[in-house]
Amino acid sequence: MRFVIIGAGRVGLRTARVLRDEDHEVTMVERDEPTRRRARDQGFTVIDGDGSREDILEEAGVETADAVGALTGDLNVNFTACMIANHYGCRTVMRIDEAYREGIYRKYADQVDEIIYPERLGAIGAKNALLGGTIRAIADIAPHLQVVELTITDAAPVNGYTISELQLPADATLLAFGKRDQPLGVPTEDLSLEDGDRLVVLADFDVLSEVRQLLVGETATKAAANAGTGSSSAATELLEGETETDSEIDSDTGGVN
Template sequence: MRCVIVGYGRVGIRTAQILDEEGHSVLVIDNDPAKVERAHEAGFVVIEGDGSTAETLAKADLDTADAVAGLTGDPETNFAVCTTANEHGCRTVLRISEEFSEEVYQQYSEGVDEIVYPEQLGAAGAKTALLGGDFNVLADITEKLAATTLTVPEGSPAIGERVVSLDVPEGARIYAHGRAGESMEIPLPRTAIEAGDQLAVIAEPDAVSVVRDRLHGDSMA
């Protein structure tokens, strides 16, 4: 696939690296000369400019791109990127941060294919969204970590808490959530936990056990 990444910060760098390692073609856009130089040194084709403008995106030849990701720290810029990319038939991925309300999420989600919270899943999530896959990101996770899906039991002390605010051990991440019988997705900022929910967790094996215990009411901090 040919992928265009707008924003070569922490998330953009790692996403570009993962895509490149998997054999995909990557073009980077950033308006910071230092980041442009860093991308050049990493071996990527780079365009220096404001990725939210049609003029800059025209240089990326979006008609030949399969997917475009707005991964800057500014969701408005990212949305502008995706809006233009949609006009060229590209798959679109937009980065927002956890503090956004569900209303804002819904506003953005109507105009893009995927929304990612890098704080929840990182570059693996952005890569998966770009390629249009599910949330099976095991290939991107160090061998020291385990991935599993946990079910929230009736009576769990976690019921009513926001997924993104759930107390989990350091290094553990809840990277996807789904209601009983529904597909799993990256949780919305205000998604509250209900009995029967599925939580996909990445963590060291011992930490997974801690998360399971907390969902069942044991060892609650």
């Protein structure tokens, strides 16, 4: 497949390397000379210019690309690039860096194929590492929805239940199930829930604490503190305090990468 990546900073360059390692063809667009040189030194074709200009995207091959990733730190550049790519029938992925507010997500979500928030993804990984144990956040699907993997404990109220007896909150759905040390799969009703079994659940942030109490056996107070709610979660608050030094290390097209 052919991809055009706008922005050769940290996010763009790492994405390009992963795609190339999987034998995809990648062309990058970058207007900052040192950043452009760094990408070229790693063997990438890099177009010099502003990724929000149609002629630059055409030079990068948008007309024959399968997808465009607008991954700069400039929201306006990213959005404009995606709108141009839409015109050429490309799949569009847009990076946002602003605080993870539902209003920002809703403003752009319907106009691009995918929105990514790298800092939020990094926060999920950091949170998993810090918490350890029986709960692992997998992904944020929307500002109010998260996919989590939970491990049944002895303290879980549902320990000993079957899948058919499991009653999750209305805004939570069981996606996958795996017995201890077994691969995840589609759950069947007669499977029993035992210590060490894993469940993957899609849940609204409002019911995450209830899900944790039910499947892991956390107290109400601990579950509420650990679950967090959307943009007010501890992980997001930590990342909103990104230092100025970090911001200056990798930048392109007038934004942070």
